[in-house]
Amino acid sequence: MLEALLQFRHRRFRRDLSAYVDDMLSERACRRLEAHLDSCQACRQELAELRVTVEALGSVPMAEVPRSFTLAAAPVAEVRPRPAARRLEFGLRLATATAAFALALVVVGDFTGLPGGGEQEEEEMPAMLAPAAAETPAAMEAAPVETPEPSVPDITETYREEPAVGADVSEEEDRGKETTEGAEVEEEAEADVAEAQAVAAEEGDGFSREEVVRWLEIGLGAGVGVLVVLWAFARLRRSIGNRA
Amino acid sequence: MTVADEEQLVRSSRKGDLDAFNTLVQVYQGQVYNLCLRMLGPAAAEDAAQEAFINAYRRLSSFRGGSFRAWLLRIAANICCDELRRRRRRPAGSLEAALEAGSPADVSSHVAGPEEEALRRELGRHLQQGLAALPAEQRLAIILRDIHGLSYEELTEALDCSLGTVKSRIARGRARMREYLMARRELLPRRFRLEE
Numbered sequence: 001m002l003e004a005l006l007q008f009r010h011r012r013f014r015r016d017l018s019a020y021v022d023d024m025l026s027e028r029a030c031r032r033l034e035a036h037l038d039s040c041q042a043c044r045q046e047l048a049e050l051r052v053t054v055e056a057l058g059s060v061p062m063a064e065v066p067r068s069f070t071l072a073a074a075p076v077a078e079v080r081p082r083p084a085a086r087r088l089e090f091g092l093r094l095a096t097a098t099a100a101f102a103l104a105l106v107v108v109g110d111f112t113g114l115p116g117g118g119e120q121e122e123e124e125m126p127a128m129l130a131p132a133a134a135e136t137p138a139a140m141e142a143a144p145v146e147t148p149e150p151s152v153p154d155i156t157e158t159y160r161e162e163p164a165v166g167a168d169v170s171e172e173e174d175r176g177k178e179t180t181e182g183a184e185v186e187e188e189a190e191a192d193v194a195e196a197q198a199v200a201a202e203e204g205d206g207f208s209r210e211e212v213v214r215w216l217e218i219g220l221g222a223g224v225g226v227l228v229v230l231w232a233f234a235r236l237r238r239s240i241g242n243r244a
Numbered sequence: 245m246t247v248a249d250e251e252q253l254v255r256s257s258r259k260g261d262l263d264a265f266n267t268l269v270q271v272y273q274g275q276v277y278n279l280c281l282r283m284l285g286p287a288a289a290e291d292a293a294q295e296a297f298i299n300a301y302r303r304l305s306s307f308r309g310g311s312f313r314a315w316l317l318r319i320a321a322n323i324c325c326d327e328l329r330r331r332r333r334r335p336a337g338s339l340e341a342a343l344e345a346g347s348p349a350d351v352s353s354h355v356a357g358p359e360e361e362a363l364r365r366e367l368g369r370h371l372q373q374g375l376a377a378l379p380a381e382q383r384l385a386i387i388l389r390d391i392h393g394l395s396y397e398e399l400t401e402a403l404d405c406s407l408g409t410v411k412s413r414i415a416r417g418r419a420r421m422r423e424y425l426m427a428r429r430e431l432l433p434r435r436f437r438l439e440e
Contacts, residue, residue, distance in 0.1 A: 070273075
């Protein structure tokens, strides 16, 4: 048992002899080996033979080169063949990421009620316009009542009160005035509708959902555009590097 | 050549300066050729060395700093290992014979006298035979460490393995070389003979 243990230690120390020759042993391992060498003649002999071997190898002269190996012309830069899949890797990743983002946008839009699908959009569009539409009839009704109508009865009444002064002329003037007044009423009504819509838009969430969708589309488009530009720039740099 | 000079030459080479690269070739061609010679023999060493420098120029962009010599020798070592694998697949002759024919000791020394020169040749031939008998990875480690004098740190770069693996390969290679030489100790020059 003791003999086997000693043999094991002896083999381990023999393995360390090469590193000991090169001074590559730790201080602790070095001390242990030197202690072993003091008591082991076989290891001392092996160490001496090892030193002779290393010295003999070191004494071998270097052969002179038969010719100069300098290059007459620059070799063509190595272009490592890349599989097509790897070449398209970035483009495919970009396309996949864009598709995934667009899909996620649609799904999120479905759940949060943003107009994403055609049917929903059709259903929601009236609802979106509803606040404005609900307010416009009132505005249209209110507008004629407030401004033009009081003047119209006045005019008709005055003309009715003066029948003796050329009834035909007064009737024509009356018709003409009615049309001009009517046009003014319509213009004012339209202005009111636009005003009502603007007010409705401002009084809502601060900005309409149409604007939200539009800005999302612009953001998505700009993001994809930036990614494409970055990709093209990276490819350009790589091709310049390969050429160099 | 200082480390700073070498770094400057590497930088210029990477920008396409062929003269700068050829300066590096002139500095290291001896080591690259000798590694190829001891790994493959004289017939293939020249082509392997030239291929190593061509590959090095092409792959300059992949050099990430550190020891340029270790990086260069690693390229040469890979070429040698590829060639050895090819030979194993298509054995055309004895590898030992090929290596012995190109023993570096065949190169005459201008300094030593005739007797010393003869002993050196003899030793070189034995060492080359012993090296040829080693597995390729141990041979590579021994050549780079004991003949080319690379540090252990450079060896980890040149052999592309951990420090522990480097130590293990060197220890095993040296142990086999020791056995090989001690079995022929009567052929060793007097200064390498141990007193019994």
